[in-house]
Amino acid sequence: MAAAKFPGPVPRGAIDYIAHKDLRPGFHYQDVWGAEHAHGFTVAKMMKLDLLSDTQASLAAAAANGETFRSWAQKIRPTLEKRGWWGVKQMVDPLTGKTQSVQLGSARRLRTIFGSNMRAARAAGQWQRIQRNKATSPYLLYQLGPSIHHRPWHVALAGTLLPVDDPTWDAIYPPKGYGCKCWVLAVTHSGHARLQRDGYRDPLAPQQIDPKTGLPTGHLQKRMKSVNTKPPRFAYRDFVNKRTGAIQRVPAFILRRLVDGRVTRVETHIHPAWTGNVGKQRAAWLNRALGDKLDAADQQLAHAAVRTVAHSPLLDAYLAQVRAHVDILRGGTAGAKQTARAIGDLPIGFVGRSLQQAIGSETQLVRLSPETTAKQFSSHPDLSATDYFRVDDTLSRGLVIEHDPTRWVFFRHAQGRIFKAVIKVVKTRPELYLLSAQYADEREISSELRRGKEIRKEQK
Numbered sequence: 001m002a003a004a005k006f007p008g009p010v011p012r013g014a015i016d017y018i019a020h021k022d023l024r025p026g027f028h029y030q031d032v033w034g035a036e037h038a039h040g041f042t043v044a045k046m047m048k049l050d051l052l053s054d055t056q057a058s059l060a061a062a063a064a065n066g067e068t069f070r071s072w073a074q075k076i077r078p079t080l081e082k083r084g085w086w087g088v089k090q091m092v093d094p095l096t097g098k099t100q101s102v103q104l105g106s107a108r109r110l111r112t113i114f115g116s117n118m119r120a121a122r123a124a125g126q127w128q129r130i131q132r133n134k135a136t137s138p139y140l141l142y143q144l145g146p147s148i149h150h151r152p153w154h155v156a157l158a159g160t161l162l163p164v165d166d167p168t169w170d171a172i173y174p175p176k177g178y179g180c181k182c183w184v185l186a187v188t189h190s191g192h193a194r195l196q197r198d199g200y201r202d203p204l205a206p207q208q209i210d211p212k213t214g215l216p217t218g219h220l221q222k223r224m225k226s227v228n229t230k231p232p233r234f235a236y237r238d239f240v241n242k243r244t245g246a247i248q249r250v251p252a253f254i255l256r257r258l259v260d261g262r263v264t265r266v267e268t269h270i271h272p273a274w275t276g277n278v279g280k281q282r283a284a285w286l287n288r289a290l291g292d293k294l295d296a297a298d299q300q301l302a303h304a305a306v307r308t309v310a311h312s313p314l315l316d317a318y319l320a321q322v323r324a325h326v327d328i329l330r331g332g333t334a335g336a337k338q339t340a341r342a343i344g345d346l347p348i349g350f351v352g353r354s355l356q357q358a359i360g361s362e363t364q365l366v367r368l369s370p371e372t373t374a375k376q377f378s379s380h381p382d383l384s385a386t387d388y389f390r391v392d393d394t395l396s397r398g399l400v401i402e403h404d405p406t407r408w409v410f411f412r413h414a415q416g417r418i419f420k421a422v423i424k425v426v427k428t429r430p431e432l433y434l435l436s437a438q439y440a441d442e443r444e445i446s447s448e449l450r451r452g453k454e455i456r457k458e459q460k
């Protein structure tokens with residue numbers, strides 16, 4: 001049943017999760033938060049970029065070499081002490097201008113820094129493996145970690161058994177807080193049936209007692225608990241970041257607890273720094289990193305890379321991810337922006353060199369945004385990943401008509417049909433975006449030609 005499991009070493013593929021994050025200095029944890037945590041490497045009150053960079057490099061090396069906390073701490077501590085980032089110091093909060101005494105490095109903070117980064121990287125790597133294996137292991141079981149103290153709502157989530165693609169994992173995929181060691185077990189079809197029949201081992205069962213000595217054996221009693229195959233109930237609450245003014249949607253859970261002998265409903269929400277699914281956030285970050293690299297790379301090589309992306313499960317996964325968030329993305333709220341940012345853009349096609357010059361763009365790469373994808377789902381619900389794969393061929397070989405300086409229309413005949421794609425030229429940034437994609441007819445070509453200016457004929 002166990003196809004994917006953590007804790008364990010950070011998978012090789014996820015080491016880049018730590019190593020390639022952008023450096024984001026922040027004074028308060030709210031200065032860099034939410035989805036930004038997935039893209040940015042930050043340590044609260046570590047304001048110097050070189051120190052942040054050294055700390056990041058040491059954590060990435062520790063992940064790559066499978067180092068323990070103790071071994072990493074022994075190496076980094078002298079560096080931090082020498083640079084004055086240790087103990088309690090007076091520091092000016094850049095937001096308020098007020099001086100306050102703050103805790104910089106300490107043994108305890110080092111443990112938090114190491115633990116949070118390793119657990120997030122491991123969980124991001126595991127998510128990748130879960131996606132790869134979901135044909136054979138299509139379910140996940142939420143499991144409590146080996147911590148002594150558990151947050152009550154993590155205890156309430158333990159035993160939740162849901163399909164890998166259930167959107168609930170966007171809210172509850174662990175880790176879900178500082179020190180949280182919760183994890184998920186990938187479950188096969190037969191494992192799912194067995195869990196429903198027999199339940200799972202209760203992680204909070206009392207310890208076995210050795211009958212000879214009367215002392216605990218260190219092993220838990222075998223006590224089974226039934227799994228929960230219904231998604232937990234939660235609501236999104238808007239959490240205003242007092243330092244940046246941004247609004248973040250945070251899942252909040254209602255728990256029934258005994259208060260003064262009476263059952264009372266208590267609401268508890270996920271810490272804003274830990275919302276989102278680190279696995280999906282990493283996928284979004286990879287898309288973005290890929291886009292940036294492709295802009296800078298040799299455009300022929302980059303074009304080949306984009307074709308590979310379109311043929312890979314990445315395009316399919318991207319469409320599925322947008323579909324899961326479609327109501328939020330269409331909402332147009334601050335939550336929509338955050339969600340779009342967390343999902344990121346997908347490189348979808350290339351326009352070719354001659355057209356790049358005609359447009360006056362610095363790149364040939366065309367991106368697909370989550371907002372456009374969400375719109376496409378309502379205006380052209382019939383299009384599948386196979387159809388989106390035509391976008392690149394249409395952009396690089398199709399007939400091109402300049403509709404106006406910011407909008408370019410492409411037509412391409414293939415397999416007895418005509419595919420139409422429209423791109424938007426972002427003037428303020430060197431970026432091209434797909435605006436729409438759909439099937440069209442000859443009449444539309446003539447009418448576009450009448451209105452606009454032909455820039456390139458369709459190529460063989």
Ligand SMILES: [Zn+2]
Nearest residue numbers: 154180181182
């Ligand atoms: Zn937990």
